[in-house]
Amino acid sequence: MSQNALETGTAEADVDTGSRQDSDVMVEVRNLRTYYEGDGLLGGTPVKAVDGVSFDIKRGETLGLVGESGCGKSTLGRTLIQLESATGGEIRFDGTDITTLSGADLKDWRRNAQMVFQDPDSSLNDRMTIGEIVREPLDVHSWKTPRERRQHVKELLDTVGLQREHYYRYPHQFSGGQRQRIGIARTLTLEPEFIVLDEPVSALDVSVQAEVINLLEDLQEEFGLTYLFIAHDLSVVRHICDRVAVMYLGNIMEIGPTEELFSNPANPYTHSLLSAIPEPDPTAHKDRITLQGTPPSPRFPPSGCPFSTRCPARIRPPEYQDLDNELWHQLDTLREVLRERDRTEKSVTDRIRELLGKEPHFGTIDEIYAELFDDQVVPPAVEEVLDDAAELARGGNEQAALDLLGAEFGSVCEGHAPDGADEANDADAEEPVEPDYHVVSPSGRRSLCHRHDSDADYRKPEHVLDDRHR
Numbered sequence: 001m002s003q004n005a006l007e008t009g010t011a012e013a014d015v016d017t018g019s020r021q022d023s024d025v026m027v028e029v030r031n032l033r034t035y036y037e038g039d040g041l042l043g044g045t046p047v048k049a050v051d052g053v054s055f056d057i058k059r060g061e062t063l064g065l066v067g068e069s070g071c072g073k074s075t076l077g078r079t080l081i082q083l084e085s086a087t088g089g090e091i092r093f094d095g096t097d098i099t100t101l102s103g104a105d106l107k108d109w110r111r112n113a114q115m116v117f118q119d120p121d122s123s124l125n126d127r128m129t130i131g132e133i134v135r136e137p138l139d140v141h142s143w144k145t146p147r148e149r150r151q152h153v154k155e156l157l158d159t160v161g162l163q164r165e166h167y168y169r170y171p172h173q174f175s176g177g178q179r180q181r182i183g184i185a186r187t188l189t190l191e192p193e194f195i196v197l198d199e200p201v202s203a204l205d206v207s208v209q210a211e212v213i214n215l216l217e218d219l220q221e222e223f224g225l226t227y228l229f230i231a232h233d234l235s236v237v238r239h240i241c242d243r244v245a246v247m248y249l250g251n252i253m254e255i256g257p258t259e260e261l262f263s264n265p266a267n268p269y270t271h272s273l274l275s276a277i278p279e280p281d282p283t284a285h286k287d288r289i290t291l292q293g294t295p296p297s298p299r300f301p302p303s304g305c306p307f308s309t310r311c312p313a314r315i316r317p318p319e320y321q322d323l324d325n326e327l328w329h330q331l332d333t334l335r336e337v338l339r340e341r342d343r344t345e346k347s348v349t350d351r352i353r354e355l356l357g358k359e360p361h362f363g364t365i366d367e368i369y370a371e372l373f374d375d376q377v378v379p380p381a382v383e384e385v386l387d388d389a390a391e392l393a394r395g396g397n398e399q400a401a402l403d404l405l406g407a408e409f410g411s412v413c414e415g416h417a418p419d420g421a422d423e424a425n426d427a428d429a430e431e432p433v434e435p436d437y438h439v440v441s442p443s444g445r446r447s448l449c450h451r452h453d454s455d456a457d458y459r460k461p462e463h464v465l466d467d468r469h470r
Helices: 003-016 073-080 103-112 130-140 146-159 164-168 176-188 206-223 234-240 258-263 268-275 325-343 348-355 365-373 380-394 398-409 426-430 461-469
Strands: 025-036 047-058 062-066 088-093 113-116 194-198 226-230 243-248 251-257 437-439 446-448
Touching: 025 073, 025 226, 047 073, 047 226, 047 251, 062 073, 062 234, 073 113, 073 194, 073 226, 103 113, 113 176, 130 146, 130 164, 130 176, 146 164, 146 176, 176 206, 206 234, 234 258, 243 258, 243 268, 251 258, 251 268, 268 461, 325 365, 325 380, 325 398, 365 380, 380 398
Parallel strands: 062 226, 062 243, 113 194, 194 226
Antiparallel strands: 025 047, 025 088, 243 251, 251 446, 437 446
16 A cells, blocks of 8 residues: 555544544554565565554454455454564554564563464364463463462363363363363463454354353453454354454455444445345345455555455446446456466466467467457447557567556556546656545544545445446
């Protein structure tokens, strides 16, 4: 995201993250980035797992974090408790930037922040007894005497619904729900204030899920805990969380109060995500918004809005507003194919086939065009642009073809300056236009979408979705 967008997000975060300035904020996240460098000799292009997020977590609340697999949820959670190192940004815990801590200072701080992992099987050591597993954090921090540690562990086993004699048993002797209770007991040993729950019930049966969720709520009330609750199950999130942050490709797309977000979503991605919730009544009609394609690689995120390549409410150029939706889908598919061709290095076999005058295995541009557009009624103006792009692609210049298609069919969503924008500064004009966070309700709920810009004459996402997909 651009610095301008980040500054806007940060400025609004003080008021609009759902954590007002007079609230008791425990965790403040500002412009947080977690990148993984490439494997090449010089590092290569990094994977942008978390790409400039800003939000607050109030003391005693549960903030839900949802999004599809691979969007960066677990990486964000691990970065908040410093199991992963932040590439940039700040994580302030009660005013202290923990990204600057190291050594003994970091070890002392970790008493206040712990994590419950997704898989209770892999997070417990089968060679250790339950007592040893739960007691280990106390041993690491030299907490009181060995006898007091054993007593404390047995009390914790009672607290999480296990029995004291379980102290001497091994993990394989317990069910999945019991093993997750053991993980929760281990998390509570040092009496932390903040706990990251990384899909704590996703590996459990539904009946066991309810027991663990009720336990987590009881523990929060008893010990005044603050949770970051990462999950795929939106019904669980709606039940347990005070606020929800919706994540996509390393960015937070929308954040706000739970019921408000579920009942009246603002961001197009949130609309799409919530439309995927199964309806228990088989006779009930529900309009499902099916996203086209797959999420882009976090190594090569799109310019502009991170959701621009799949957004069902993407802004279109004024001259193509009336273009058929199916043709738009085929145009998007063509651009995605060209992106993949541009990034993919040809194999030795493909190079030899080209030298011999044969077609490469990944197909010719003419075959791709035939598959995408043979059944479409393409207006002459569009066909002319497609022909020019095809000629560039035939010559192996996919990037030039992409630039041509982007200039013709792209919009502010993809980083192109809107018509009439001031382009006096050529250097600034070359920078992609990044979306800003906009306040979309009196509660301070925020959404990362150009369509919420009050200074622009864009239709609201829900109205566009009604026309295009419902």
